[in-house]
Amino acid sequence: MRIGELSERSGLSRDAIRFYERIGLVGSQRSPNGYREFGAETVPWLDYVRTAQRLGFSLAEIGRHGEELRESPDSAEALSALFAEKIALVDAKMAELAALREELADRAGTGCPLRPDGS
Amino acid sequence: MRIGELSERSGLSRDAIRFYERIGLVGSQRSPNGYREFGAETVPWLDYVRTAQRLGFSLAEIGRHGEELRESPDSAEALSALFAEKIALVDAKMAELAALREELADRAGTGCPLRPDGS
DNA sequence: CTTGACCTTGGAGCGCACTCCACTGTTTAC
DNA sequence: GTAAACAGTGGAGTGCGCTCCAAGGTCAAG
Numbered sequence: 001m002r003i004g005e006l007s008e009r010s011g012l013s014r015d016a017i018r019f020y021e022r023i024g025l026v027g028s029q030r031s032p033n034g035y036r037e038f039g040a041e042t043v044p045w046l047d048y049v050r051t052a053q054r055l056g057f058s059l060a061e062i063g064r065h066g067e068e069l070r071e072s073p074d075s076a077e078a079l080s081a082l083f084a085e086k087i088a089l090v091d092a093k094m095a096e097l098a099a100l101r102e103e104l105a106d107r108a109g110t111g112c113p114l115r116p117d118g119s
Numbered sequence: 120m121r122i123g124e125l126s127e128r129s130g131l132s133r134d135a136i137r138f139y140e141r142i143g144l145v146g147s148q149r150s151p152n153g154y155r156e157f158g159a160e161t162v163p164w165l166d167y168v169r170t171a172q173r174l175g176f177s178l179a180e181i182g183r184h185g186e187e188l189r190e191s192p193d194s195a196e197a198l199s200a201l202f203a204e205k206i207a208l209v210d211a212k213m214a215e216l217a218a219l220r221e222e223l224a225d226r227a228g229t230g231c232p233l234r235p236d237g238s
Numbered sequence: 239c240t241t242g243a244c245c246t247t248g249g250a251g252c253g254c255a256c257t258c259c260a261c262t263g264t265t266t267a268c
Numbered sequence: 269g270t271a272a273a274c275a276g277t278g279g280a281g282t283g284c285g286c287t288c289c290a291a292g293g294t295c296a297a298g
Contacts, residue, residue, distance in 0.1 A: 004274065014275090015257055023255095033264060035275055051219050055212070056175045059255070083223050090220045093174070094213055100170050101209045104202050123244065133245090134287055142285095152294055154245055178285070 006038045010046040017046075025049065025063050056093065125157045129165040136165075144168065144182050175212060 007014045020026045021036070026045065028036040045066075052062050065086060126133045139145045140155070145164065147155040164185075171181050184205060 002275075013257075016255080018276090019256060031275095033275080034277095035264080048222065051215070051222070053255095054175070055216055055219055056173070086223050087220050090216050090223070094216045094220075096170065097174055097209050097213045097216070100174060101206055101213075103167065103170075104205050104209070121245075132287075135285080137246095138286060152245080153247095154294085172285095 001038050001040070001042075003036050003038070006042060006046075009043050010050075012046060012050070020046075020049075020059070023059060023063065025059055025066075055090075120157050120159070120161075122155050122157070125161060125165075128162050129169075131165060131169070139165075139168075139178070142178060142182065144178055144185075174209075 001009075003014050003017055006017060010017070017026065021028055026038070026042055028038050031037050049059075049062055052065075053059065057065075120128075122133050122136055125136060129136070136145065140147060145157070145161055147157050150156050168178075168181055171184075172178065176184075
């Protein structure tokens, strides 16, 4: 599929996709005319990228994770270990959020929360 | 307290604190000599800012939340409502993380996950 | 009364993640 | 065959969240 279709299907702009290609986050073949050709798997991959990104991972991190996954010998064990790592990362983030949530809930009880003024 | 002490106590650079002041994220009094004077509450506030930021909130969002909280009539009900809102936001983020976690876990089972290449 | 640590204000620069633009080439539809 | 819709490149610009720097003012210790 060419960049326009991928753009529509992924919800990302053409420019963003070209940018992602430059930084190695997505790959593509080139048609004889120079047009980029993307495989169908690129759509779920970009979905994943967007999700991970919205959750606070940088493109560099996401790219590294993807590379690690691709470079791992595809024995189920190694793969599982990598996923376990990523899941631990996600769990850590969730724990932080839970802490923030509690902090908010706690302060909801007290009189004077969260004052940015230095007064 | 002056900016140096606040910097040490909050773990933020002086420059970052000055930047936060410029964008209205922290307030300060000025001593006759022009030095910034920060109140003790600024430390937990900056802690909160850092946490919220690490969890994906922009400084603008954090500032807006803080303002809303300060501007709310300090009746316990209004305050609680605001906190409930923020907590819902946090909950939404947690749900997203849970979904990502599941996606990762699911793919851990399948053979070929997450391929950025358009091949 | 100087030294040094602290503070001030601009303003420039940087890394990230794009976006926009101008100009050019290719393909498709009528 | 020409117009529209698509593709390509390079480079500038943007907003965020800072960092770094130069030039200077303030203040306590020796």
